[in-house]
Amino acid sequence: MAESENLDALLVEAEQQAAQFGDDSAEVIQHLRDLGYLNQLPFGAHNREVTLNAALSKFEAELLASEIFNKDEIQSLRALYTNAFAEEMLRKFMDLDEGIPINEMPQTGEINLSSRLIHYRLGMYGLYALNAGHAFGFTTMMGLQTLKHHLSISSNLDAVNQLANKEGVLKRILSIYGNERCLMFVHVNANEMKQLHFEPKKVRSARDFYHRLSEDFELKPKYLAGFKRDILSRHQKDVKWEYVKGRSTDELTNFIIKVLQVHQWMDGFYDGKTDGEIGSMSLNSIADLLKFYNAGNDADLPLKSMLYYIGKGYFVFNALTMINNYVIEDAPDSRDEDVIKSLTIQSGRLTESDRAKFEANLNAVLDSAKVELHQQKQKAKMGIGKRVYFGIRSFLKKLFRIGKRLVKMILHHLKKIFKQLSDFFKRVLEYGKQALKSFIQGIKYIIGRLPIITENEHKLAITHAEFMGDTFSILSDPFSKQGYDKHHEKVLEVQRSAQFSVALVGEVLKLLKYMLKGFVGWPILILQLAKATRTLYQKHQLIYQH
Amino acid sequence: MANLEQAFKNLKANIAKKVDDAVSLDVVTFTGNFNIKVGDVIGSDQNKFNLENVLNSMKADVNADLKLVAYSTIKLDGDQVNIVKENLDSEQMELVKFHREMIEASQNSRKAIVDMIKGLVD
Numbered sequence: 042m043a044e045s046e047n048l049d050a051l052l053v054e055a056e057q058q059a060a061q062f063g064d065d066s067a068e069v070i071q072h073l074r075d076l077g078y079l080n081q082l083p084f085g086a087h088n089r090e091v092t093l094n095a096a097l098s099k100f101e102a103e104l105l106a107s108e109i110f111n112k113d114e115i116q117s118l119r120a121l122y123t124n125a126f127a128e129e130m131l132r133k134f135m136d137l138d139e140g141i142p143i144n145e146m147p148q149t150g151e152i153n154l155s156s157r158l159i160h161y162r163l164g165m166y167g168l169y170a171l172n173a174g175h176a177f178g179f180t181t182m183m184g185l186q187t188l189k190h191h192l193s194i195s196s197n198l199d200a201v202n203q204l205a206n207k208e209g210v211l212k213r214i215l216s217i218y219g220n221e222r223c224l225m226f227v228h229v230n231a232n233e234m235k236q237l238h239f240e241p242k243k244v245r246s247a248r249d250f251y252h253r254l255s256e257d258f259e260l261k262p263k264y265l266a267g268f269k270r271d272i273l274s275r276h277q278k279d280v281k282w283e284y285v286k287g288r289s290t291d292e293l294t295n296f297i298i299k300v301l302q303v304h305q306w307m308d309g310f311y312d313g314k315t316d317g318e319i320g321s322m323s324l325n326s327i328a329d330l331l332k333f334y335n336a337g338n339d340a341d342l343p344l345k346s347m348l349y350y351i352g353k354g355y356f357v358f359n360a361l362t363m364i365n366n367y368v369i370e371d372a373p374d375s376r377d378e379d380v381i382k383s384l385t386i387q388s389g390r391l392t393e394s395d396r397a398k399f400e401a402n403l404n405a406v407l408d409s410a411k412v413e414l415h416q417q418k419q420k421a422k423m424g425i426g427k428r429v430y431f432g433i434r435s436f437l438k439k440l441f442r443i444g445k446r447l448v449k450m451i452l453h454h455l456k457k458i459f460k461q462l463s464d465f466f467k468r469v470l471e472y473g474k475q476a477l478k479s480f481i482q483g484i485k486y487i488i489g490r491l492p493i494i495t496e497n498e499h500k501l502a503i504t505h506a507e508f509m510g511d512t513f514s515i516l517s518d519p520f521s522k523q524g525y526d527k528h529h530e531k532v533l534e535v536q537r538s539a540q541f542s543v544a545l546v547g548e549v550l551k552l553l554k555y556m557l558k559g560f561v562g563w564p565i566l567i568l569q570l571a572k573a574t575r576t577l578y579q580k581h582q583l584i585y586q587h
Numbered sequence: 588m589a590n591l592e593q594a595f596k597n598l599k600a601n602i603a604k605k606v607d608d609a610v611s612l613d614v615v616t617f618t619g620n621f622n623i624k625v626g627d628v629i630g631s632d633q634n635k636f637n638l639e640n641v642l643n644s645m646k647a648d649v650n651a652d653l654k655l656v657a658y659s660t661i662k663l664d665g666d667q668v669n670i671v672k673e674n675l676d677s678e679q680m681e682l683v684k685f686h687r688e689m690i691e692a693s694q695n696s697r698k699a700i701v702d703m704i705k706g707l708v709d
Contacts, residue, residue, distance in 0.1 A: 512615070
């Protein structure tokens with residue numbers, strides 16, 4: 042059939058891309074570990090599977106018992122995510138960007154989904170050091186007290202739910218403490234100093250630091266003058282060391298650093314613990330973030346304008362630019378389509394030689410991202426890798442914010458930002474995987490390749506649904522009532538999934554007019570799929586309410 | 588990349604063609620005693636459902652006894668024709684119930700396609 046043959050090229054290419062993503066168990070394992078459902082996995086494939094399934098069953102049982110979602114909602118979500126139900130639910134719960142609100146505080150001594158989530162959230166902000174699977178108790182309350190104090194919130198429930206919205210946490214800090222607290226005084230010990238990717242003397246420009254400070258901060262001139270005299274002094278004997286030491290060890294500074302570390306971790310720039318200690322890793326990640334920011338925004342913000350080495354291992358970091366950027370990410374933005382259009386037009390205008398260079402650079406970044414992603418997953422499965430953030434909201438916002446400059450970045454800035462770009466594409470690949478899977482399902486449905494087969498007591502039921510809805514079923518005679526129900530549920534599940542996929546294909550087709558105008562690479566298609574999937578996530582409730 | 592672009596173009600054209608052809612919605616349910624190997628259902632391509640193979644396999648199986656339970660065709664203007672087997676016992680009534688549920692599911696699928704087309708035209 043000619044039309045199927047034509048679609049085969051699309052399906053083959055999409056499936057080849059999807060096959061490179063690998064399995065999802067690494068993510069599930071990380072989430073289950075973080076919630077205390079799973080410790081070390083035993084050796085042997087069978088034993089590993091049994092242990093993993095037991096942890097998943099426990100999670101699902103606690104999810105049902107928690108009443109965070111009612112039964113109807115759970116049923117809809119199950120129908121939507123089918124085999125990926127547990128993975129998707131875990132991802133939603135673990136998100137610190139638009140995380141699911143907890144509806145009730147646990148009682149002392151209880152271990153349930155809420156207590157685990159509270160421990161996980163507190164732990165991510167460095168306020169709880171035990172395993173999340175411990176009972177809700179005194180240690181939890183200590184963490185909650187500190188949190189409520191820093192965020193000036195009286196209710197335990199509100200405080201813990203605030204942690205599931207990281208921009209909200211920053212906004213709250215800014216509104217309570219003002220800009221001045223965004224000047225972070227930090228101490229780095231001698232060993233950590235050796236690990237820095239830059240020389241401390243290169244970030245000792247009082248003029249550059251002060252210039253940025255006076256531009257960024259709406260501070261009183263008196264404060265600025267005092268700061269220049271007491272902190273940015275050329276002579277170390279004139280520095281007010283007691284003030285510097287005091288500010289570098291106070292609890293609030295420590296908490297704000299933890300909040301920034303969570304943001305940097307979620308952006309893929311920070312691999313260390315969110316412990317509030319701003320060692321070499323944190324300072325290096327600030328330098329990396331700045332490079333990426335500069336390349337993505339055609340800006341030239343030098344590190345010395347945001348970081349100043351006072352001496353004796355003490356730095357002062359102007360975190361306001363970074364904080365403002367994070368807060369901006371929370372603002373609504375509907376320019377996704379513009380970004381895709383602009384990207385496609387730009388790539389279409391490349392000269393032959395630039396196009397070849399773009400393709401070579403892009404492939405190099407993608408290959409590196411795929412290899413790293415694979416290694417990262419292997420390590421995560423063994424519990425030895427770094428913790429990976431799987432949420433998507435802020436990432437997508439960042440993606441589309443720098444999106445218009447992606448072509449330029451890949452073409453001209455590759456050497457400078459290769460690692461960051463590779464990390465960035467790891468996230469694109471991860472998110473694109475979900476979009477691509479739905480897309481493949483949609484195409485298969487359209488060309489009639491989704492038979493629904495149910496076997497029950499050695500009897501068979503087959504239903505074949507055509508693209509336009511025509512349905513052909515053959516059922517063995519006799520076929521038990523239980524068999525009918527099982528088959529019926531399966532048909533409904535596939536058809537709901539297919540409706541979703543068909544809607545996704547529709548979204549992609551709407552963007553075709555841009556794609557067909559010029560050169561288009563898979564990353565751009567993935568951007569389109571990502572955008573389309575996001576739109577559909579908003580619509581899916583409508584489909585599943587019926 | 589050219590193939591990919593062409594494939595997308597074809598996809599759009601094929602969708603339009605299929606919608607033009609779709610003047611009615613057909614739902615058919617059979618029952619019977621039959622033996623089908625999994626290989627007959629999916630053929631050599633694991634992704635491909637091969638209806639022809641299934642029917643050929645039944646033809647080859649002398650014991651295969653395929654009975655129509657119900658056939659429904661629903662025209663675009665809303666006219667509906669239903670053919671349902673006579674003298675149904677309670678077990679076969681379950682089959683008719685299943686058939687009705689398939690009609691509802693098919694209509695929902697059709698609606699999804701029409702919504703998608705509307706989205707493309709708008």
